[in-house]
Amino acid sequence: MKRLILLIVVCAMVVVGCGGSSSSSGGGSSSNTSSGGHVNITIWHGYTDVEATAIKKLTQEFNATHKNITVTPQFYGNSDYALQKVLAAIAGGKPPDISYLYGSWAANIATNPTTVDLSKYVKSPSWNWTDFWQAARNVATVNGKIIGIPALIDNLALVYNKKLFQQAGISPPTANWTWQDFENAALKLTNPSKKQFGWAYVNDASEDTVWRFWAMLWQAGGSILSADGKQAAFDSPAGVKALTLLQTLAKQNAIYLDNGSDNYTGVFASGHIGMLWTGPWDLSQINTGKVQYGVQILPGDLNHQTISGPDNWVVFNNGSARVNAAVEFLKWFTSPAIDLKWATMTGDLPIRQSATKQAGYAAFVKKYPGIGVWVQNLSNATQSRPVTTTYPKVSTVVGQAVQSVLLGKADPQQALSNAAKQVNGILSAPS
Amino acid sequence: MTALAERSPATRHRPPLFKRIAGSEHFAGWAFVMPAVVLIAVFMLIPIGWSLLLSLQANNLLAPGHYVGLANYKALAKDAQFKSAIGHTFVYTVIFVPVSITGALALAVALNRKIRGIRFYRLAVFIPLVTSTVATGILFLWLLDPTFGLVNYLLHEVGLPQQQFLQDPNQALYCIVAMTVWSWLGFDVIIYLAALQGIPEDLLEASQMDGASRWSTFRSVVLPLLGPATLFLVVWSTINALQLFDEIYVTTRGGPLGSTTVIVYYLYQQAFQFFNAGYGAAIAYVLFVAVLIVTLIQLWIGRRRVYYTS
Numbered sequence: 001m002k003r004l005i006l007l008i009v010v011c012a013m014v015v016v017g018c019g020g021s022s023s024s025s026g027g028g029s030s031s032n033t034s035s036g037g038h039v040n041i042t043i044w045h046g047y048t049d050v051e052a053t054a055i056k057k058l059t060q061e062f063n064a065t066h067k068n069i070t071v072t073p074q075f076y077g078n079s080d081y082a083l084q085k086v087l088a089a090i091a092g093g094k095p096p097d098i099s100y101l102y103g104s105w106a107a108n109i110a111t112n113p114t115t116v117d118l119s120k121y122v123k124s125p126s127w128n129w130t131d132f133w134q135a136a137r138n139v140a141t142v143n144g145k146i147i148g149i150p151a152l153i154d155n156l157a158l159v160y161n162k163k164l165f166q167q168a169g170i171s172p173p174t175a176n177w178t179w180q181d182f183e184n185a186a187l188k189l190t191n192p193s194k195k196q197f198g199w200a201y202v203n204d205a206s207e208d209t210v211w212r213f214w215a216m217l218w219q220a221g222g223s224i225l226s227a228d229g230k231q232a233a234f235d236s237p238a239g240v241k242a243l244t245l246l247q248t249l250a251k252q253n254a255i256y257l258d259n260g261s262d263n264y265t266g267v268f269a270s271g272h273i274g275m276l277w278t279g280p281w282d283l284s285q286i287n288t289g290k291v292q293y294g295v296q297i298l299p300g301d302l303n304h305q306t307i308s309g310p311d312n313w314v315v316f317n318n319g320s321a322r323v324n325a326a327v328e329f330l331k332w333f334t335s336p337a338i339d340l341k342w343a344t345m346t347g348d349l350p351i352r353q354s355a356t357k358q359a360g361y362a363a364f365v366k367k368y369p370g371i372g373v374w375v376q377n378l379s380n381a382t383q384s385r386p387v388t389t390t391y392p393k394v395s396t397v398v399g400q401a402v403q404s405v406l407l408g409k410a411d412p413q414q415a416l417s418n419a420a421k422q423v424n425g426i427l428s429a430p431s
Numbered sequence: 432m433t434a435l436a437e438r439s440p441a442t443r444h445r446p447p448l449f450k451r452i453a454g455s456e457h458f459a460g461w462a463f464v465m466p467a468v469v470l471i472a473v474f475m476l477i478p479i480g481w482s483l484l485l486s487l488q489a490n491n492l493l494a495p496g497h498y499v500g501l502a503n504y505k506a507l508a509k510d511a512q513f514k515s516a517i518g519h520t521f522v523y524t525v526i527f528v529p530v531s532i533t534g535a536l537a538l539a540v541a542l543n544r545k546i547r548g549i550r551f552y553r554l555a556v557f558i559p560l561v562t563s564t565v566a567t568g569i570l571f572l573w574l575l576d577p578t579f580g581l582v583n584y585l586l587h588e589v590g591l592p593q594q595q596f597l598q599d600p601n602q603a604l605y606c607i608v609a610m611t612v613w614s615w616l617g618f619d620v621i622i623y624l625a626a627l628q629g630i631p632e633d634l635l636e637a638s639q640m641d642g643a644s645r646w647s648t649f650r651s652v653v654l655p656l657l658g659p660a661t662l663f664l665v666v667w668s669t670i671n672a673l674q675l676f677d678e679i680y681v682t683t684r685g686g687p688l689g690s691t692t693v694i695v696y697y698l699y700q701q702a703f704q705f706f707n708a709g710y711g712a713a714i715a716y717v718l719f720v721a722v723l724i725v726t727l728i729q730l731w732i733g734r735r736r737v738y739y740t741s
Binding site: 084087108109111112113195203204205206256257259260261263267389392393396400403404407409 | 491492493494495569572576577578579597598599600682683684686687688689700703704705706
């Protein structure tokens with residue numbers, strides 16, 4: 001009941017605000033140009049812990065070196081709920097100048113009239129736009145418009161328990177591991193009497209379930225949608241092959257099926273899981289000292305592709321003076337030197353490819369054991385999920401398909417054909 | 432008399448409008464309730480009105496929406512997933528309401544005695560109610576974990592087969608019933624305890640003197656006198672059950688395979704995951720009408736069947 005009321009209130013606020021947002025942004029511009037050249041902007045983020053310290057420090061550094069701009073970072077709580085808060089702020093006529101927003105929202109955010117198209121800025125050679133990793137650029141680009149600057153990039157790599165590998169008499173994974181090597185190892189690492197699993201898979205049918213499957217689909221040479229984006233393409237031999245690997249391991253109880261509350265990190269840290277496909281965000285939970293772990297790129301079939309889930313800094317229009325200031329700040333903040341500084345302070349991956357060639361890179365890799373593999377693995381993140389408004393629905397359908405196979409309720413071919421039919425219906429529906 | 436009137440003519444004229452309003456009893460009354468009226472209007476009535484408008488729009492909450500008439504409602508009538516959400520909500524409600532109410536009645540009768548440590552037992556029943564839903568959810572996720580959960584461990588100890596619980600599409604909804612009954616039972620027990628203690632002693636004594644057994648005293652004296660409490664609990668629990676959301680959100684998130692996707696969770700998915708806010712608002716209105724009808728039926732039956740002492 002409480003939630004329902006909240007929901008209605010949020011809906012109502014947004015409806016009220018939609019009419020007013022354009023006029024208020026115009027008002028903002030006049031007040032800023034007349035304020036004698038000094039511009040104040042706010043940046044909304046959900047950083048806690050080391051990241052919170054880092055953003056505070058770096059904005060102070062920016063403010064000290066840029067006399068005509070003052071950037072104020074503001075904590076908006078958990079990033080999961082950021083979109084609702086930003087929407088309310090837009091409705092109230094006072095959007096933040098910059099906000100950290102998930103990449104999965106990009107296509108929908110692009111439909112908002114307050115979102116600034118940054119194309120004309122980043123085209124300037126001084127931005128060196130192509131230096132950002134491919135996957136991050138893909139998620140910032142909606143129908144040719146650039147609606148954000150990369151804020152975070154990650155990817156999936158193979159994390160394994162060294163001791164369990166030794167006990168099972170398997171040599172550690174190499175960069176040339178095939179699916180067959182992976183399957184054999186997962187089965188050997190499985191021991192029901194010890195409650196020990198070869199692998200873990202998030203089985204809540206959410207995007208967490210789906211994106212791991214996409215990585216496997218790409219490795220087998222498949223693609224999510226047809227080239228024109230109008231048809232499902234995942235019900236291919238590649239898709240069946242990927243799901244069959246999941247099916248085989250699930251049938252042998254070689255997979256710890258996580259219920260979506262990220263229990264797998266704790267189970268891995270207690271030595272009950274041999275291998276994980278995960279990203280640098282889990283490193284702090286895995287690196288508890290109880291388990292000796294190694295990191296390797298994912299095993300492969302035709303290739304060793306991985307998947308990345310980048311997030312964006314989105315700029316909202318509060319008049320040209322503030323937009324210019326926001327762009328200037330982001331340009332500085334994502335410049336190669338500051339990018340590496342941020343990475344070293346927080347353990348996030350650098351968002352620019354040139355970071356690896358900088359002098360400070362060696363110190364960064366030394367500070368976070370295993371992180372170097374994830375950075376190198378970014379060059380395997382060549383494809384991205386479709387950046388469209390219908391993607392959340394597509395993801396839900398495919399999540400159910402993968403889950404039905406993991407639970408032994410459907411065969412790979414049957415699950416994928418059924419999902420493809422539904423996805424085609426979603427894609428052909430008038431928006 | 433007339434002289435007095437001439438000396439103060441103002442008393443014969445009507446006072447100015449402002450004074451008349453400000454001085455009236457109506458004004459004082461409204462002034463007292465105004466804060467509440469404003470709060471209810473701003474946070475309840477206006478949003479309810481807006482969401483009705485929203486349900487007639489195609490709106491993603493991001494770009495300005497446009498009017499589509501009854502299209503959302505028409506699409507809803509053909510939506511197979513919505514139908515299955517209704518089915519799950521129905522199954523949940525028809526199990527949750529009777530189980531929690533009969534369970535609470537039994538517990539309340541057991542707790543309505545003068546035994547040692549009765550306060551402790553009452554507290555024990557009440558604690559789940561004041562535990563936050565998130566904590567309850569995490570607790571049950573671990574208890575019912577197929578590999579590391581306590582329940583499966585106990586099943587193993589007594590030689591019963593291991594279950595998948597929340598990860599089995601055929602069991603998950605019943606696990607949610609068990610979890611919500613556990614966490615809401617305390618409320619029903621309190622209501623019943625209060626009602627039991629309101630039963631006049633002389634009635635119970637009279638039935639004893641007439642030679643009624645304990646069971647027939649309960650059946651013919653206690654139970655009818657608990658009628659108003661039972662009616663309240665049935666209405667209240669049904670409304671709650673039809674609006675189930677939080678417990679699903681923190682445990683199964685509608686899964687596995689959509690087996691616990693109830694109406695309000697589907698609404699949330701549509702509005703905030705798929706950005707179909709207009710469609711979500713339409714679901715909210717359908718649910719509102721359904722709750723209204725169910726409640727009216729229950730109250731109508733209640734009026735004929737429930738005995739009020741006063």
